[in-house]
Amino acid sequence: MAKIGFIGCGNMGGSLVKAVAAAGFGSDILLADYSAVRTAELSELTGAAVSDARTVAAGCDYIFIGVKPQALGVCFDEIKDDLAANPGAVLISMAAGVCIEDIRTYSGCKSIIRIMPNLPVAICKGIVLASDSGVDRDKKEFFSEIMKCCGIFDWIDEKLIDSASALSGCGPAFVYMFIEALADGAVACGLPRDKALLYAAGTVSGAAENFLQSGKHPGKLKDEVCSPGGSTIMGVKALEDGAFRADVMNAVISAYKKTLELGEKK
Numbered sequence: 001m002a003k004i005g006f007i008g009c010g011n012m013g014g015s016l017v018k019a020v021a022a023a024g025f026g027s028d029i030l031l032a033d034y035s036a037v038r039t040a041e042l043s044e045l046t047g048a049a050v051s052d053a054r055t056v057a058a059g060c061d062y063i064f065i066g067v068k069p070q071a072l073g074v075c076f077d078e079i080k081d082d083l084a085a086n087p088g089a090v091l092i093s094m095a096a097g098v099c100i101e102d103i104r105t106y107s108g109c110k111s112i113i114r115i116m117p118n119l120p121v122a123i124c125k126g127i128v129l130a131s132d133s134g135v136d137r138d139k140k141e142f143f144s145e146i147m148k149c150c151g152i153f154d155w156i157d158e159k160l161i162d163s164a165s166a167l168s169g170c171g172p173a174f175v176y177m178f179i180e181a182l183a184d185g186a187v188a189c190g191l192p193r194d195k196a197l198l199y200a201a202g203t204v205s206g207a208a209e210n211f212l213q214s215g216k217h218p219g220k221l222k223d224e225v226c227s228p229g230g231s232t233i234m235g236v237k238a239l240e241d242g243a244f245r246a247d248v249m250n251a252v253i254s255a256y257k258k259t260l261e262l263g264e265k266k
Helices: 011-028 035-047 052-058 069-084 100-107 119-123 137-150 156-167 171-188 194-214 218-225 230-242 246-264
Strands: 003-008 029-032 064-065 091-094 112-117 126-133 151-155
Touching: 003 011, 003 052, 011 035, 011 112, 011 137, 029 035, 029 052, 029 126, 052 069, 064 069, 069 100, 069 246, 091 100, 091 137, 100 112, 112 156, 119 126, 119 218, 126 137, 126 156, 126 171, 137 151, 151 246, 156 246, 171 194, 171 246, 194 218, 230 246
Parallel strands: 003 029, 003 064, 064 091, 091 112, 126 151
Antiparallel strands: 112 126
């Protein structure tokens, strides 16, 4: 069985560890992170073994790099010789805004996959976008099998990955804000906070699943909820008065622009 290593186990890296372990690969995972507490907790939760960055780089078949873009230089300075001694390894980077060619320059690796996951991968309901260079077919297929446990997995042209990740990677934060705002509105109308949050989350989850299963355009589904002269259409008007859709679009565009900046500042 292939050995799977993680260097950097923060929020995103840790979420991927949980997903990969849930797919039955827990005993094949090695964890490396500056926080011993973090790796110990992940190890206890998933069955993965605690290790160090150089051991992961030298001995794993699939190596996930989960450090911030600005920390890539320091990370690869530490493990570059170990990667050179492990030429068959596939390096997987999740650094926002950093292209595959830059990762190759940093690492010296030939087989590279660039991914952009989002936080819900921790419960196998997330999205992972991926682009590759120099990865042979068998290894690419095996990687696809690993990632399917995360939720939606999609190979995408690298030139689109930054714009797509501004939606799927940053989007959960916007959705959490929307859930909180829905609940706040209900609380203002007298609903207890715990019930408001439960109903808000269930509403968002159910509406999303209904869209995915129905195949209908979201505007069509919105129209089906809005009765003439009813309460829903008045709520829609209130959102339009507040430039709701423009604000959401601007959130994604701003996230995209920042992602490009992060890549330039690496």
